[in-house]
Amino acid sequence: MLIVTALGGNALLRRGEPMTAENQRNNVKRAASALAALTGEGHSLVITHGNGPQVGLLALQASAMNGSAFPLDVLGAESAGMIGYVIEQELRNLISSRLFATLLTQVKVDPSDPAFAQPTKPIGPVYDEETARQLAAKRGWAIARDGDKWRRVVASPRPTEILEASVISFLVDRNVVVICGGGGGIPVVAGEDDSLIGVEAVIDKDLASSLLARQLKADMLLMLTDVDAVYASYGTPHARALRNVGATELAGKDFPAGSMGPKISAATEFVEATGNPAAIGRLEDAVEIVKGRRGTRFEP
Numbered sequence: 122m123l124i125v126t127a128l129g130g131n132a133l134l135r136r137g138e139p140m141t142a143e144n145q146r147n148n149v150k151r152a153a154s155a156l157a158a159l160t161g162e163g164h165s166l167v168i169t170h171g172n173g174p175q176v177g178l179l180a181l182q183a184s185a186m187n188g189s190a191f192p193l194d195v196l197g198a199e200s201a202g203m204i205g206y207v208i209e210q211e212l213r214n215l216i217s218s219r220l221f222a223t224l225l226t227q228v229k230v231d232p233s234d235p236a237f238a239q240p241t242k243p244i245g246p247v248y249d250e251e252t253a254r255q256l257a258a259k260r261g262w263a264i265a266r267d268g269d270k271w272r273r274v275v276a277s278p279r280p281t282e283i284l285e286a287s288v289i290s291f292l293v294d295r296n297v298v299v300i301c302g303g304g305g306g307i308p309v310v311a312g313e314d315d316s317l318i319g320v321e322a323v324i325d326k327d328l329a330s331s332l333l334a335r336q337l338k339a340d341m342l343l344m345l346t347d348v349d350a351v352y353a354s355y356g357t358p359h360a361r362a363l364r365n366v367g368a369t370e371l372a373g374k375d376f377p378a379g380s381m382g383p384k385i386s387a388a389t390e391f392v393e394a395t396g397n398p399a400a401i402g403r404l405e406d407a408v409e410i411v412k413g414r415r416g417t418r419f420e421p
Contacts, residue, residue, distance in 0.1 A: 331399075402417060
């Protein structure tokens with residue numbers, strides 16, 4: 122079956138881990154092994170991935186070099202190419218018999234989306250609160266708590282159309298494993314003459330993956346991260362892993378906007394639109410999640 126598989130940025134670079142090329146390569150090798158196991162089960166894959174830690178670091182580097190960072194759409198494209206290259210190479214090293222393609226992916230958003238006035242998407246490194254507030258004052262950032270640390274947050278408008286979906290479908294029909302939608306895709310808006318221009322935002326990767334899965338008529342949406350399941354009462358002594366839930370069972374519940382909240386929205390929207398399952402779980406459990414033995418599974 123065709124599975125759109127979304128790799129969380131924290132699955133590719135573990136929380137608190139230094140953002141080095143070596144660490145990223147090692148984590149991608151781990152991800153490639155899990156993805157290769159899915160293809161070994163006979164599944165076709167379209168692979169999307171996050172870029173939150175990476176795009177934030179690129180913004181810091183660009184700002185340090187020339188005083189003003191490149192816009193986030195350009196940095197999003199840069200990070201998508203960088204991460205996609207490593208994923209494709211590591212997959213090819215494991216599965217030399219398959220064809221692979223990494224595709225930069227433009228995603229339309231609405232310029233009047235209220236998200237532009239209320240940033241929620243965490244990017245870049247984590248900081249202690251004092252450092253985060255100092256950087257926010259110096260650089261004009263919006264910041265928010267991320268676990269026990271703080272991070273920069275940026276606008277995260279909802280995706281409305283995956284512009285390269287027909288190209289991706291063309292490749293999938295020819296048995297190509299496609300790596301696309303990096304960082305949620307490159308956010309663009311259409312002008313009155315339908316010309317496109319990038320905007321200063323980072324699209325949520327899971328919402329974009331859900332939209333892509335619907336446009337491709339995928340059989341399953343699989344979101345792989347660094348936690349083993351969705352938890353009720355997460356972070357409390359009463360935390361409880363949820364294994365099987367109805368499509369809308371968790372809609373409207375209080376889950377963090379910058380992490381699990383969009384994953385649940387993505388799963389709900391996919392299952393409601395297609396009648397096919399979605400699942401959330403740990404990268405290493407990918408095969409078992411697809412079989413319904415691990416993770417949290419959303420059913421109609």
